[in-house]
Amino acid sequence: MPDAPGLELIAQELNGAAEGSVLGTYHEHGQGCLIVNPERILDVLGWLRDTPGQEYRFLSSLHGVDYLPAEPRFGVVYELLNMPRVERLRVRAALADPGGEELPELDSCVSLFAGAEFHEREVYDFFGILFRGHPDMRRILMPEEYVGWPQRRDFPIGGEPVIFTRNEPEMPRWYE
Protein backbone atom coordinates (compact mmCIF):
# COMPACT_ATOMS: atom_id res chain seq x y z
CA MET A 1 0.00 0.00 0.00
CA PRO A 2 1.33 3.46 -0.72
CA ASP A 3 1.41 5.45 2.52
CA ALA A 4 -0.30 8.83 2.85
CA PRO A 5 2.59 10.93 1.42
CA GLY A 6 3.12 8.35 -1.33
CA LEU A 7 -0.54 8.66 -2.26
CA GLU A 8 -0.26 12.47 -2.46
CA LEU A 9 2.78 12.04 -4.69
CA ILE A 10 0.84 9.78 -7.04
CA ALA A 11 -2.03 12.28 -7.07
CA GLN A 12 0.34 15.13 -7.94
CA GLU A 13 2.05 13.21 -10.72
CA LEU A 14 -1.31 12.15 -12.09
CA ASN A 15 -2.55 15.73 -12.10
CA GLY A 16 0.59 16.65 -13.99
CA ALA A 17 0.11 13.89 -16.55
CA ALA A 18 -3.64 14.30 -16.93
CA GLU A 19 -4.79 17.80 -15.99
CA GLY A 20 -7.56 17.90 -13.38
CA SER A 21 -8.01 14.17 -13.14
CA VAL A 22 -7.64 13.70 -9.39
CA LEU A 23 -10.32 15.42 -7.35
CA GLY A 24 -9.21 14.21 -3.95
CA THR A 25 -7.53 11.48 -1.94
CA TYR A 26 -8.07 9.76 1.33
CA HIS A 27 -6.00 7.33 3.28
CA GLU A 28 -7.62 5.26 5.99
CA HIS A 29 -7.06 1.86 7.63
CA GLY A 30 -3.78 1.63 5.74
CA GLN A 31 -5.51 1.83 2.36
CA GLY A 32 -5.17 4.69 -0.07
CA CYS A 33 -7.78 5.91 -2.51
CA LEU A 34 -7.76 8.40 -5.35
CA ILE A 35 -11.07 10.09 -6.09
CA VAL A 36 -10.99 10.94 -9.77
CA ASN A 37 -12.97 12.77 -12.38
CA PRO A 38 -15.12 10.19 -14.19
CA GLU A 39 -14.38 11.80 -17.55
CA ARG A 40 -10.67 11.05 -17.09
CA ILE A 41 -10.99 7.53 -15.68
CA LEU A 42 -9.30 5.80 -18.60
CA ASP A 43 -6.37 8.25 -18.50
CA VAL A 44 -5.95 7.59 -14.79
CA LEU A 45 -6.19 3.81 -15.00
CA GLY A 46 -3.97 3.71 -18.08
CA TRP A 47 -1.37 5.92 -16.39
CA LEU A 48 -1.39 3.82 -13.22
CA ARG A 49 -1.08 0.66 -15.28
CA ASP A 50 1.70 1.64 -17.65
CA THR A 51 3.88 4.27 -15.96
CA PRO A 52 7.18 2.81 -14.79
CA GLY A 53 7.27 2.91 -11.02
CA GLN A 54 3.51 2.52 -10.70
CA GLU A 55 2.58 -0.56 -12.73
CA TYR A 56 -0.71 -1.44 -11.12
CA ARG A 57 -1.34 -4.06 -13.75
CA PHE A 58 -3.89 -6.25 -12.00
CA LEU A 59 -7.50 -5.26 -11.44
CA SER A 60 -8.58 -7.20 -8.35
CA SER A 61 -12.10 -6.00 -8.17
CA LEU A 62 -14.55 -3.38 -9.23
CA HIS A 63 -17.42 -2.26 -7.05
CA GLY A 64 -20.36 0.02 -7.57
CA VAL A 65 -21.42 2.11 -4.59
CA ASP A 66 -24.39 4.37 -4.04
CA TYR A 67 -23.45 7.10 -1.56
CA LEU A 68 -26.94 8.56 -1.27
CA PRO A 69 -27.50 11.27 0.07
CA ALA A 70 -23.91 12.43 -0.59
CA GLU A 71 -23.00 14.23 -3.80
CA PRO A 72 -21.78 13.06 -6.27
CA ARG A 73 -24.07 10.16 -5.64
CA PHE A 74 -22.40 7.17 -7.29
CA GLY A 75 -18.95 5.72 -7.05
CA VAL A 76 -17.32 3.10 -9.23
CA VAL A 77 -14.42 1.74 -7.24
CA TYR A 78 -11.44 0.02 -8.85
CA GLU A 79 -9.15 -2.10 -6.69
CA LEU A 80 -5.78 -2.09 -8.41
CA LEU A 81 -2.92 -4.31 -7.43
CA ASN A 82 0.76 -4.29 -8.12
CA MET A 83 1.73 -7.93 -7.73
CA PRO A 84 5.54 -7.71 -7.42
CA ARG A 85 5.34 -5.02 -4.72
CA VAL A 86 2.06 -6.39 -3.23
CA GLU A 87 0.59 -2.91 -3.18
CA ARG A 88 -3.05 -2.11 -3.53
CA LEU A 89 -4.47 1.18 -4.67
CA ARG A 90 -8.10 2.13 -4.82
CA VAL A 91 -9.46 4.46 -7.49
CA ARG A 92 -12.94 5.83 -7.20
CA ALA A 93 -14.71 7.53 -10.07
CA ALA A 94 -17.17 9.95 -8.51
CA LEU A 95 -20.26 9.97 -10.71
CA ALA A 96 -23.10 12.42 -10.37
CA ASP A 97 -26.69 11.32 -10.87
CA PRO A 98 -28.02 13.01 -14.02
CA GLY A 99 -31.50 12.73 -12.59
CA GLY A 100 -34.74 11.51 -14.06
CA GLU A 101 -34.65 8.45 -16.26
CA GLU A 102 -31.16 9.24 -17.51
CA LEU A 103 -28.38 6.90 -16.47
CA PRO A 104 -24.90 8.02 -15.42
CA GLU A 105 -22.22 7.04 -17.92
CA LEU A 106 -18.59 6.10 -17.60
CA ASP A 107 -15.91 4.84 -19.98
CA SER A 108 -15.44 1.09 -19.86
CA CYS A 109 -11.99 -0.13 -18.84
CA VAL A 110 -12.31 -3.49 -20.62
CA SER A 111 -9.66 -2.33 -23.11
CA LEU A 112 -7.18 -1.97 -20.21
CA PHE A 113 -8.28 -4.86 -18.01
CA ALA A 114 -10.08 -7.62 -19.89
CA GLY A 115 -11.34 -9.07 -16.61
CA ALA A 116 -13.48 -6.02 -15.95
CA GLU A 117 -16.15 -7.25 -18.34
CA PHE A 118 -18.24 -9.19 -15.82
CA HIS A 119 -17.64 -6.63 -13.09
CA GLU A 120 -18.92 -3.76 -15.21
CA ARG A 121 -21.96 -5.73 -16.24
CA GLU A 122 -22.65 -6.35 -12.57
CA VAL A 123 -22.37 -2.65 -11.73
CA TYR A 124 -24.69 -1.82 -14.62
CA ASP A 125 -27.11 -4.49 -13.48
CA PHE A 126 -27.39 -3.24 -9.92
CA PHE A 127 -26.73 0.50 -10.13
CA GLY A 128 -27.72 1.42 -13.67
CA ILE A 129 -24.33 2.89 -14.54
CA LEU A 130 -23.68 2.63 -18.28
CA PHE A 131 -20.19 1.79 -19.41
CA ARG A 132 -19.34 3.33 -22.78
CA GLY A 133 -17.48 0.97 -25.07
CA HIS A 134 -18.31 -2.19 -23.14
CA PRO A 135 -18.63 -5.15 -25.56
CA ASP A 136 -21.80 -6.57 -24.05
CA MET A 137 -23.65 -4.10 -21.83
CA ARG A 138 -26.48 -6.25 -20.51
CA ARG A 139 -27.74 -7.34 -17.13
CA ILE A 140 -25.77 -10.25 -15.75
CA LEU A 141 -27.39 -11.53 -12.56
CA MET A 142 -30.93 -10.13 -12.71
CA PRO A 143 -33.36 -11.30 -15.41
CA GLU A 144 -33.00 -9.31 -18.62
CA GLU A 145 -36.53 -7.93 -18.49
CA TYR A 146 -36.14 -6.67 -14.93
CA VAL A 147 -37.05 -3.04 -14.34
CA GLY A 148 -35.11 -0.93 -11.85
CA TRP A 149 -31.65 -0.81 -10.32
CA PRO A 150 -31.93 -2.93 -7.20
CA GLN A 151 -28.76 -2.01 -5.32
CA ARG A 152 -29.46 1.71 -5.33
CA ARG A 153 -30.15 2.94 -1.83
CA ASP A 154 -33.60 4.27 -2.74
CA PHE A 155 -34.73 0.94 -4.20
CA PRO A 156 -37.14 -0.64 -1.72
CA ILE A 157 -36.38 -3.98 -0.16
CA GLY A 158 -39.00 -6.70 0.02
CA GLY A 159 -41.41 -5.05 -2.41
CA GLU A 160 -42.66 -8.17 -4.08
CA PRO A 161 -45.32 -10.34 -2.40
CA VAL A 162 -44.29 -13.97 -2.07
CA ILE A 163 -46.96 -16.40 -3.23
CA PHE A 164 -47.69 -19.45 -1.13
CA THR A 165 -50.58 -21.84 -1.46
CA ARG A 166 -52.31 -20.28 1.51
CA ASN A 167 -52.30 -16.69 0.22
CA GLU A 168 -52.70 -17.45 -3.45
CA PRO A 169 -56.52 -16.91 -3.43
CA GLU A 170 -56.01 -13.46 -1.86
CA MET A 171 -53.98 -12.33 -4.84
CA PRO A 172 -56.01 -13.22 -7.90
CA ARG A 173 -54.13 -13.31 -11.19
CA TRP A 174 -50.77 -12.73 -9.46
CA TYR A 175 -49.01 -14.37 -12.34
CA GLU A 176 -49.82 -11.57 -14.76
Added chain:
Amino acid sequence: MSAETHRSAPAHGGDILGETGEEVIGTSPLERTAAGDVLEPQQELLTINMGPHHPATHGVLRLLVSLEGEVVRDLKPIVGYVHTGIEKNCEDKSYWKVIPFVERMDYLSYFFNMEAFVGCVEQLLELEIPPRASYLRVLHMELNRIHSHLVWLGTSALDLGAMSMFFYCFRDRDRILDLFEMSTGQRMHTRYFQVGGVFEDIPVGFARNVKAFCAEMPTRLDQYEAILNRNEIFLERTRNVGVVSRERLLDLGVTGPLLRAAGEPWDLRKAAPTHCYGDFDFNIPVGTVGDGYDRYRVRVQEMRESVRIIEQAIDGLPEGPWIADDRKIVLPPRDELSTSMEALIHHFKLVTEGFRVPPGEAYYAVESPRGELGCFVVADGSAKPARVHIRDPSFVNLQCLRDQCLDGYIADLIQNLAMLDPILGGIDR
Protein backbone atom coordinates in the same frame (compact mmCIF):
# COMPACT_ATOMS: atom_id res chain seq x y z
CA MET B 1 -17.06 -46.24 -40.94
CA SER B 2 -17.54 -42.63 -39.95
CA ALA B 3 -17.07 -43.40 -36.28
CA GLU B 4 -13.75 -45.02 -37.10
CA THR B 5 -12.52 -41.90 -38.86
CA HIS B 6 -13.52 -39.76 -35.92
CA ARG B 7 -11.54 -41.84 -33.51
CA SER B 8 -8.41 -41.56 -35.57
CA ALA B 9 -8.58 -37.77 -35.55
CA PRO B 10 -5.73 -36.12 -33.61
CA ALA B 11 -6.52 -35.80 -29.94
CA HIS B 12 -5.50 -32.23 -29.31
CA GLY B 13 -4.98 -29.06 -31.19
CA GLY B 14 -5.09 -30.51 -34.67
CA ASP B 15 -7.58 -29.39 -37.25
CA ILE B 16 -10.09 -32.20 -37.16
CA LEU B 17 -12.10 -30.61 -39.91
CA GLY B 18 -9.23 -31.28 -42.26
CA GLU B 19 -9.36 -34.92 -41.25
CA THR B 20 -13.06 -35.39 -41.88
CA GLY B 21 -12.97 -36.47 -45.47
CA GLU B 22 -15.74 -37.60 -47.79
CA GLU B 23 -16.29 -40.76 -45.76
CA VAL B 24 -17.54 -38.78 -42.81
CA ILE B 25 -19.69 -36.44 -44.81
CA GLY B 26 -21.10 -39.68 -46.15
CA THR B 27 -23.89 -39.49 -48.66
CA SER B 28 -23.91 -35.73 -49.19
CA PRO B 29 -22.75 -35.07 -52.75
CA LEU B 30 -19.45 -33.22 -53.08
CA GLU B 31 -19.60 -29.89 -54.79
CA ARG B 32 -16.93 -29.20 -57.35
CA THR B 33 -15.77 -26.05 -59.05
CA ALA B 34 -15.77 -25.73 -62.81
CA ALA B 35 -12.13 -26.86 -62.79
CA GLY B 36 -13.11 -29.98 -60.88
CA ASP B 37 -11.62 -29.04 -57.43
CA VAL B 38 -13.58 -30.24 -54.46
CA LEU B 39 -15.21 -27.40 -52.56
CA GLU B 40 -15.05 -27.46 -48.77
CA PRO B 41 -18.47 -28.48 -47.56
CA GLN B 42 -19.95 -25.51 -45.77
CA GLN B 43 -19.89 -26.37 -42.07
CA GLU B 44 -22.86 -25.08 -40.23
CA LEU B 45 -22.52 -23.61 -36.76
CA LEU B 46 -24.87 -25.20 -34.29
CA THR B 47 -25.64 -23.08 -31.26
CA ILE B 48 -26.91 -25.01 -28.28
CA ASN B 49 -27.66 -24.41 -24.64
CA MET B 50 -25.72 -26.45 -22.16
CA GLY B 51 -27.53 -26.14 -18.88
CA PRO B 52 -28.84 -24.39 -16.82
CA HIS B 53 -29.58 -27.84 -15.44
CA HIS B 54 -26.76 -30.09 -16.43
CA PRO B 55 -24.92 -32.46 -14.11
CA ALA B 56 -21.51 -31.33 -15.35
CA THR B 57 -21.96 -27.60 -14.79
CA HIS B 58 -21.54 -27.91 -11.00
CA GLY B 59 -24.56 -25.74 -10.37
CA VAL B 60 -27.13 -23.76 -12.27
CA LEU B 61 -24.87 -22.49 -15.02
CA ARG B 62 -25.98 -22.02 -18.60
CA LEU B 63 -23.45 -22.11 -21.40
CA LEU B 64 -24.36 -20.92 -24.84
CA VAL B 65 -22.07 -22.96 -27.06
CA SER B 66 -21.57 -22.61 -30.80
CA LEU B 67 -20.42 -25.87 -32.25
CA GLU B 68 -18.89 -26.72 -35.56
CA GLY B 69 -19.22 -30.47 -35.55
CA GLU B 70 -17.74 -31.39 -32.19
CA VAL B 71 -15.52 -28.34 -31.94
CA VAL B 72 -16.40 -25.37 -29.77
CA ARG B 73 -16.16 -22.20 -31.82
CA ASP B 74 -17.74 -19.81 -29.36
CA LEU B 75 -18.95 -19.93 -25.81
CA LYS B 76 -20.78 -17.58 -23.53
CA PRO B 77 -21.54 -18.28 -19.89
CA ILE B 78 -24.93 -17.03 -18.72
CA VAL B 79 -25.26 -16.74 -14.96
CA GLY B 80 -27.73 -15.39 -12.46
CA TYR B 81 -30.06 -18.33 -11.98
CA VAL B 82 -29.44 -18.55 -8.24
CA HIS B 83 -29.13 -14.84 -7.59
CA THR B 84 -30.77 -14.17 -4.24
CA GLY B 85 -29.85 -10.55 -3.58
CA ILE B 86 -27.58 -11.31 -0.64
CA GLU B 87 -25.66 -8.05 -1.00
CA LYS B 88 -28.85 -6.00 -0.94
CA ASN B 89 -30.10 -7.89 2.09
CA CYS B 90 -26.82 -7.27 3.91
CA GLU B 91 -27.53 -3.53 3.80
CA ASP B 92 -30.63 -4.16 5.87
CA LYS B 93 -28.94 -6.17 8.61
CA SER B 94 -26.71 -5.10 11.45
CA TYR B 95 -23.08 -6.14 11.06
CA TRP B 96 -23.22 -9.26 13.16
CA LYS B 97 -26.33 -10.47 11.36
CA VAL B 98 -24.60 -10.19 7.99
CA ILE B 99 -22.18 -13.01 8.84
CA PRO B 100 -24.61 -15.92 8.19
CA PHE B 101 -25.69 -14.22 4.96
CA VAL B 102 -22.26 -13.93 3.37
CA GLU B 103 -21.47 -17.51 4.39
CA ARG B 104 -24.10 -18.77 2.01
CA MET B 105 -22.57 -17.20 -1.07
CA ASP B 106 -19.79 -19.63 -1.87
CA TYR B 107 -21.29 -22.58 -0.06
CA LEU B 108 -18.15 -24.71 -0.10
CA SER B 109 -15.83 -22.16 1.45
CA TYR B 110 -18.00 -20.63 4.13
CA PHE B 111 -15.15 -19.99 6.54
CA PHE B 112 -13.42 -17.89 3.91
CA ASN B 113 -16.55 -15.85 3.20
CA MET B 114 -16.90 -15.19 6.90
CA GLU B 115 -13.25 -14.30 7.21
CA ALA B 116 -13.43 -11.85 4.30
CA PHE B 117 -16.39 -10.01 5.79
CA VAL B 118 -15.36 -10.20 9.44
CA GLY B 119 -11.79 -9.22 8.61
CA CYS B 120 -13.03 -6.25 6.63
CA VAL B 121 -15.20 -5.05 9.52
CA GLU B 122 -12.30 -5.52 11.92
CA GLN B 123 -10.22 -3.36 9.63
CA LEU B 124 -12.87 -0.66 9.72
CA LEU B 125 -13.01 -0.89 13.51
CA GLU B 126 -9.20 -1.16 13.77
CA LEU B 127 -9.74 -4.11 16.08
CA GLU B 128 -6.98 -6.57 16.86
CA ILE B 129 -7.95 -10.17 17.48
CA PRO B 130 -6.18 -12.28 20.12
CA PRO B 131 -3.57 -14.80 18.91
CA ARG B 132 -5.64 -17.84 19.86
CA ALA B 133 -8.53 -16.58 17.74
CA SER B 134 -6.18 -15.99 14.86
CA TYR B 135 -4.83 -19.54 15.09
CA LEU B 136 -8.31 -21.01 15.36
CA ARG B 137 -9.40 -19.09 12.28
CA VAL B 138 -6.46 -20.30 10.24
CA LEU B 139 -7.06 -23.84 11.47
CA HIS B 140 -10.68 -23.81 10.35
CA MET B 141 -9.95 -22.10 7.07
CA GLU B 142 -7.35 -24.66 6.14
CA LEU B 143 -9.69 -27.51 7.07
CA ASN B 144 -12.24 -25.77 4.88
CA ARG B 145 -9.74 -25.58 2.03
CA ILE B 146 -9.22 -29.34 2.16
CA HIS B 147 -12.97 -29.87 2.35
CA SER B 148 -13.56 -27.66 -0.67
CA HIS B 149 -10.80 -29.27 -2.70
CA LEU B 150 -12.11 -32.73 -1.82
CA VAL B 151 -15.55 -31.87 -3.15
CA TRP B 152 -13.87 -30.48 -6.25
CA LEU B 153 -11.72 -33.58 -6.69
CA GLY B 154 -14.63 -35.96 -6.25
CA THR B 155 -16.99 -34.18 -8.61
CA SER B 156 -14.33 -33.44 -11.23
CA ALA B 157 -13.11 -37.00 -11.31
CA LEU B 158 -16.76 -38.04 -11.58
CA ASP B 159 -17.13 -35.80 -14.64
CA LEU B 160 -14.22 -37.64 -16.23
CA GLY B 161 -15.72 -41.02 -15.42
CA ALA B 162 -13.93 -41.93 -12.19
CA MET B 163 -16.94 -42.87 -10.14
CA SER B 164 -15.16 -44.27 -7.09
CA MET B 165 -13.18 -41.08 -6.47
CA PHE B 166 -16.42 -39.37 -5.60
CA PHE B 167 -17.14 -41.80 -2.80
CA TYR B 168 -13.60 -41.72 -1.43
CA CYS B 169 -13.48 -37.94 -1.42
CA PHE B 170 -16.85 -37.57 0.22
CA ARG B 171 -15.82 -40.04 2.90
CA ASP B 172 -12.92 -37.79 3.88
CA ARG B 173 -14.97 -34.66 3.47
CA ASP B 174 -17.37 -36.08 6.01
CA ARG B 175 -14.57 -36.39 8.54
CA ILE B 176 -13.90 -32.67 8.14
CA LEU B 177 -17.57 -31.89 8.54
CA ASP B 178 -17.53 -33.96 11.73
CA LEU B 179 -14.66 -31.83 12.98
CA PHE B 180 -16.62 -28.67 12.16
CA GLU B 181 -19.61 -30.06 13.98
CA MET B 182 -17.47 -30.74 17.01
CA SER B 183 -15.93 -27.29 17.26
CA THR B 184 -18.74 -25.09 15.97
CA GLY B 185 -21.94 -27.10 16.36
CA GLN B 186 -22.74 -27.04 12.64
CA ARG B 187 -21.49 -29.05 9.72
CA MET B 188 -21.95 -26.33 7.11
CA HIS B 189 -22.55 -22.60 7.45
CA THR B 190 -21.18 -22.55 10.94
CA ARG B 191 -21.21 -18.82 11.78
CA TYR B 192 -18.13 -19.52 13.85
CA PHE B 193 -16.15 -16.34 13.21
CA GLN B 194 -17.23 -13.27 15.08
CA VAL B 195 -16.10 -9.71 14.76
CA GLY B 196 -13.23 -9.76 17.26
CA GLY B 197 -12.37 -13.45 17.21
CA VAL B 198 -14.26 -16.70 17.16
CA PHE B 199 -17.55 -17.61 18.77
CA GLU B 200 -16.31 -20.33 21.11
CA ASP B 201 -13.18 -22.10 22.20
CA ILE B 202 -12.55 -25.56 20.76
CA PRO B 203 -13.92 -28.40 22.90
CA VAL B 204 -11.88 -31.05 24.69
CA GLY B 205 -10.83 -33.79 22.31
CA PHE B 206 -10.95 -31.60 19.21
CA ALA B 207 -7.18 -31.28 19.03
CA ARG B 208 -6.85 -35.06 19.25
CA ASN B 209 -9.33 -35.58 16.43
CA VAL B 210 -7.66 -32.99 14.23
CA LYS B 211 -4.29 -34.65 14.78
CA ALA B 212 -5.74 -38.03 13.90
CA PHE B 213 -7.18 -36.54 10.74
CA CYS B 214 -3.87 -34.91 9.84
CA ALA B 215 -2.04 -38.17 10.37
CA GLU B 216 -4.35 -39.99 8.00
CA MET B 217 -4.96 -37.43 5.29
CA PRO B 218 -1.55 -37.60 3.53
CA THR B 219 -1.97 -41.37 3.13
CA ARG B 220 -5.40 -40.83 1.66
CA LEU B 221 -3.98 -38.29 -0.77
CA ASP B 222 -1.32 -40.80 -1.78
CA GLN B 223 -4.09 -43.26 -2.54
CA TYR B 224 -6.02 -40.74 -4.62
CA GLU B 225 -2.93 -39.81 -6.54
CA ALA B 226 -2.24 -43.49 -7.11
CA ILE B 227 -5.68 -43.75 -8.69
CA LEU B 228 -5.45 -40.68 -10.89
CA ASN B 229 -1.87 -39.57 -11.48
CA ARG B 230 -0.99 -42.25 -13.97
CA ASN B 231 -4.46 -43.18 -15.04
CA GLU B 232 -4.39 -43.34 -18.82
CA ILE B 233 -7.91 -41.97 -19.32
CA PHE B 234 -7.39 -39.18 -16.85
CA LEU B 235 -4.09 -38.18 -18.43
CA GLU B 236 -5.53 -38.22 -21.94
CA ARG B 237 -8.44 -36.07 -20.87
CA THR B 238 -6.49 -33.49 -18.91
CA ARG B 239 -3.01 -33.10 -20.33
CA ASN B 240 -2.50 -30.16 -22.68
CA VAL B 241 -6.20 -29.39 -22.54
CA GLY B 242 -7.49 -25.93 -21.71
CA VAL B 243 -4.13 -24.19 -21.66
CA VAL B 244 -4.37 -20.43 -21.21
CA SER B 245 -1.22 -18.34 -21.05
CA ARG B 246 -0.21 -16.78 -17.77
CA GLU B 247 -0.39 -13.26 -19.24
CA ARG B 248 -3.93 -13.78 -20.42
CA LEU B 249 -4.97 -15.15 -17.03
CA LEU B 250 -3.50 -12.12 -15.27
CA ASP B 251 -5.25 -9.85 -17.73
CA LEU B 252 -8.55 -11.54 -16.97
CA GLY B 253 -8.01 -11.17 -13.23
CA VAL B 254 -7.89 -14.90 -12.63
CA THR B 255 -6.41 -15.96 -9.28
CA GLY B 256 -6.06 -19.10 -7.22
CA PRO B 257 -5.04 -22.58 -8.38
CA LEU B 258 -5.79 -21.69 -12.00
CA LEU B 259 -3.18 -18.96 -11.98
CA ARG B 260 -0.69 -20.98 -9.96
CA ALA B 261 -1.04 -23.93 -12.35
CA ALA B 262 0.09 -21.59 -15.12
CA GLY B 263 3.29 -20.89 -13.20
CA GLU B 264 2.54 -17.67 -11.35
CA PRO B 265 3.35 -18.20 -7.66
CA TRP B 266 0.72 -15.77 -6.41
CA ASP B 267 -0.91 -16.69 -3.14
CA LEU B 268 -2.21 -14.10 -0.71
CA ARG B 269 -1.26 -16.33 2.21
CA LYS B 270 2.38 -15.77 1.30
CA ALA B 271 2.22 -12.45 -0.52
CA ALA B 272 0.19 -10.51 2.05
CA PRO B 273 -0.22 -12.79 5.08
CA THR B 274 -3.19 -11.95 7.25
CA HIS B 275 -3.47 -13.27 10.80
CA CYS B 276 -0.79 -15.77 11.71
CA TYR B 277 -0.10 -17.20 8.25
CA GLY B 278 3.40 -15.77 8.56
CA ASP B 279 4.10 -18.13 11.48
CA PHE B 280 3.75 -21.29 9.47
CA ASP B 281 6.11 -23.16 7.22
CA PHE B 282 4.36 -24.14 4.00
CA ASN B 283 4.94 -24.04 0.27
CA ILE B 284 2.96 -22.71 -2.64
CA PRO B 285 2.67 -25.40 -5.31
CA VAL B 286 2.88 -24.09 -8.87
CA GLY B 287 2.43 -25.77 -12.22
CA THR B 288 4.36 -25.37 -15.43
CA VAL B 289 2.05 -25.86 -18.41
CA GLY B 290 -1.26 -24.62 -17.05
CA ASP B 291 -3.37 -27.46 -18.42
CA GLY B 292 -6.05 -29.43 -16.63
CA TYR B 293 -3.51 -31.86 -15.23
CA ASP B 294 -1.47 -29.08 -13.65
CA ARG B 295 -4.60 -27.66 -12.08
CA TYR B 296 -5.35 -31.05 -10.60
CA ARG B 297 -1.81 -31.51 -9.28
CA VAL B 298 -1.68 -28.01 -7.79
CA ARG B 299 -4.91 -28.54 -5.87
CA VAL B 300 -3.92 -31.95 -4.54
CA GLN B 301 -0.57 -30.55 -3.45
CA GLU B 302 -2.34 -27.64 -1.79
CA MET B 303 -4.25 -30.12 0.33
CA ARG B 304 -0.97 -31.56 1.60
CA GLU B 305 0.29 -28.08 2.42
CA SER B 306 -2.96 -27.33 4.23
CA VAL B 307 -2.49 -30.46 6.32
CA ARG B 308 0.96 -29.15 7.27
CA ILE B 309 -0.49 -25.77 8.27
CA ILE B 310 -3.20 -27.44 10.36
CA GLU B 311 -0.63 -29.58 12.16
CA GLN B 312 1.47 -26.55 12.98
CA ALA B 313 -1.56 -24.53 14.05
CA ILE B 314 -2.89 -27.19 16.41
CA ASP B 315 0.57 -27.80 17.90
CA GLY B 316 1.35 -24.14 18.35
CA LEU B 317 -2.11 -23.08 19.46
CA PRO B 318 -1.52 -20.30 22.00
CA GLU B 319 -3.42 -20.16 25.27
CA GLY B 320 -5.58 -17.19 26.11
CA PRO B 321 -8.84 -15.60 25.11
CA TRP B 322 -10.46 -16.49 21.80
CA ILE B 323 -12.28 -13.23 21.33
CA ALA B 324 -11.25 -9.62 21.78
CA ASP B 325 -12.10 -7.93 25.05
CA ASP B 326 -14.00 -4.94 23.70
CA ARG B 327 -17.41 -4.71 25.31
CA LYS B 328 -18.68 -2.20 22.76
CA ILE B 329 -18.32 -4.79 19.99
CA VAL B 330 -18.12 -8.26 21.52
CA LEU B 331 -20.89 -9.88 23.54
CA PRO B 332 -20.03 -10.18 27.26
CA PRO B 333 -19.47 -13.70 28.63
CA ARG B 334 -22.64 -15.48 29.64
CA ASP B 335 -21.74 -15.81 33.33
CA GLU B 336 -21.36 -12.05 33.75
CA LEU B 337 -24.92 -11.37 32.70
CA SER B 338 -26.37 -12.53 36.00
CA THR B 339 -23.97 -10.52 38.15
CA SER B 340 -23.07 -7.37 36.27
CA MET B 341 -25.57 -4.67 35.35
CA GLU B 342 -23.10 -3.18 32.88
CA ALA B 343 -22.66 -6.47 31.07
CA LEU B 344 -26.41 -6.80 30.81
CA ILE B 345 -26.71 -3.33 29.26
CA HIS B 346 -23.93 -4.10 26.78
CA HIS B 347 -25.57 -7.37 25.91
CA PHE B 348 -28.92 -5.69 25.38
CA LYS B 349 -27.49 -2.93 23.20
CA LEU B 350 -25.45 -5.35 21.10
CA VAL B 351 -28.32 -7.73 20.53
CA THR B 352 -30.98 -5.13 19.80
CA GLU B 353 -29.03 -2.55 17.84
CA GLY B 354 -25.63 -4.04 17.19
CA PHE B 355 -22.33 -2.19 17.29
CA ARG B 356 -21.69 0.91 15.23
CA VAL B 357 -18.84 1.17 12.80
CA PRO B 358 -17.22 4.55 12.11
CA PRO B 359 -17.67 5.85 8.55
CA GLY B 360 -15.17 4.63 6.03
CA GLU B 361 -14.56 1.96 3.46
CA ALA B 362 -12.19 -0.96 3.33
CA TYR B 363 -11.28 -3.85 1.07
CA TYR B 364 -10.01 -7.06 2.60
CA ALA B 365 -8.94 -10.09 0.61
CA VAL B 366 -8.22 -13.68 1.62
CA GLU B 367 -6.95 -16.58 -0.42
CA SER B 368 -9.95 -18.86 -0.75
CA PRO B 369 -9.73 -22.31 -2.38
CA ARG B 370 -10.67 -20.63 -5.68
CA GLY B 371 -8.58 -17.51 -5.52
CA GLU B 372 -8.81 -14.03 -4.15
CA LEU B 373 -12.00 -13.63 -2.16
CA GLY B 374 -12.35 -9.96 -1.38
CA CYS B 375 -14.89 -8.08 0.64
CA PHE B 376 -15.55 -4.37 0.26
CA VAL B 377 -17.57 -2.74 3.00
CA VAL B 378 -18.73 0.85 3.12
CA ALA B 379 -19.72 1.97 6.61
CA ASP B 380 -21.80 5.07 7.15
CA GLY B 381 -21.50 5.26 10.92
CA SER B 382 -24.68 3.33 11.68
CA ALA B 383 -25.06 -0.24 12.88
CA LYS B 384 -25.73 -1.49 9.36
CA PRO B 385 -23.30 -1.56 6.45
CA ALA B 386 -24.07 0.86 3.63
CA ARG B 387 -22.64 -1.49 1.04
CA VAL B 388 -21.22 -4.99 1.12
CA HIS B 389 -19.63 -6.28 -2.04
CA ILE B 390 -17.96 -9.64 -2.36
CA ARG B 391 -15.41 -10.14 -5.07
CA ASP B 392 -15.99 -13.79 -5.65
CA PRO B 393 -13.17 -15.69 -7.35
CA SER B 394 -15.52 -17.98 -9.27
CA PHE B 395 -17.26 -14.98 -10.81
CA VAL B 396 -14.01 -13.62 -12.21
CA ASN B 397 -12.45 -16.96 -13.08
CA LEU B 398 -15.45 -17.96 -15.14
CA GLN B 399 -14.38 -15.41 -17.73
CA CYS B 400 -11.42 -17.54 -18.73
CA LEU B 401 -13.64 -20.51 -19.63
CA ARG B 402 -14.04 -19.21 -23.18
CA ASP B 403 -10.28 -18.98 -23.63
CA GLN B 404 -9.89 -22.50 -22.31
CA CYS B 405 -12.52 -24.08 -24.52
CA LEU B 406 -12.17 -22.28 -27.82
CA ASP B 407 -11.30 -24.59 -30.71
CA GLY B 408 -11.34 -27.66 -28.49
CA TYR B 409 -13.75 -30.54 -28.36
CA ILE B 410 -17.02 -30.22 -26.51
CA ALA B 411 -15.95 -33.16 -24.33
CA ASP B 412 -13.00 -31.06 -23.18
CA LEU B 413 -15.39 -28.31 -22.21
CA ILE B 414 -16.63 -30.58 -19.41
CA GLN B 415 -13.10 -31.16 -18.27
CA ASN B 416 -12.22 -27.45 -18.44
CA LEU B 417 -15.25 -26.50 -16.44
CA ALA B 418 -14.48 -29.14 -13.85
CA MET B 419 -10.91 -27.92 -13.47
CA LEU B 420 -12.13 -24.33 -13.26
CA ASP B 421 -14.15 -25.29 -10.18
CA PRO B 422 -16.88 -22.66 -10.25
CA ILE B 423 -19.35 -22.43 -7.39
CA LEU B 424 -22.54 -20.92 -8.69
CA GLY B 425 -23.68 -19.78 -5.28
CA GLY B 426 -20.63 -17.56 -5.20
CA ILE B 427 -21.02 -16.36 -8.77
CA ASP B 428 -24.67 -15.39 -8.44
CA ARG B 429 -24.77 -14.33 -4.78
